[in-house]
Amino acid sequence: MTRMIFVNLPVKDLKAAMDFYTALGFENNPQFTDETAACMVWSDAIYVMLLTHDKWHTFTDRPIPPSGSSEVMLALAHDSREQVDAVNQAAAGNGGMADINPVQDLGFMYSRSLSDPDGHVWEMMWMDPAAMGASGGEGVNPE
Numbered sequence: 001m002t003r004m005i006f007v008n009l010p011v012k013d014l015k016a017a018m019d020f021y022t023a024l025g026f027e028n029n030p031q032f033t034d035e036t037a038a039c040m041v042w043s044d045a046i047y048v049m050l051l052t053h054d055k056w057h058t059f060t061d062r063p064i065p066p067s068g069s070s071e072v073m074l075a076l077a078h079d080s081r082e083q084v085d086a087v088n089q090a091a092a093g094n095g096g097m098a099d100i101n102p103v104q105d106l107g108f109m110y111s112r113s114l115s116d117p118d119g120h121v122w123e124m125m126w127m128d129p130a131a132m133g134a135s136g137g138e139g140v141n142p143e
Helices: 014-023 081-092
Strands: 005-011 027-029 037-041 046-052 073-077 109-115 121-127
Touching: 005 014, 014 027, 014 037, 014 046, 014 081, 081 109, 081 121
Parallel strands: 005 046, 073 121
Antiparallel strands: 027 037, 037 046, 109 121
């Protein structure tokens, strides 16, 4: 079986969250979507489950962090710097916040952070595979 990740996120407004993630390039899987949850697909291995607060609480009693806090930063790789910029702009134009952290440009790696309407933090990044070398990182010095 292919290893997959399902990122579960509590959201206040399911429709707004679905619209936001669609604008960033995710696709909805209606098979796992109802009025309490939506499955948003990034790739064959990466899924984001958007859960209403009531649905979230069927899985855990732990409190939902306030939108201004950060518990985790999720990073998604893109094929180019331009795609990173485009996704960041889409976030800003669809209810999220762009560049919530300073832009990082190390030459071989470029990233920009954004938050969704509920304050969940995402890092959109690009890395130059040629700079990684045959061993997957040999010779890379970010200093």
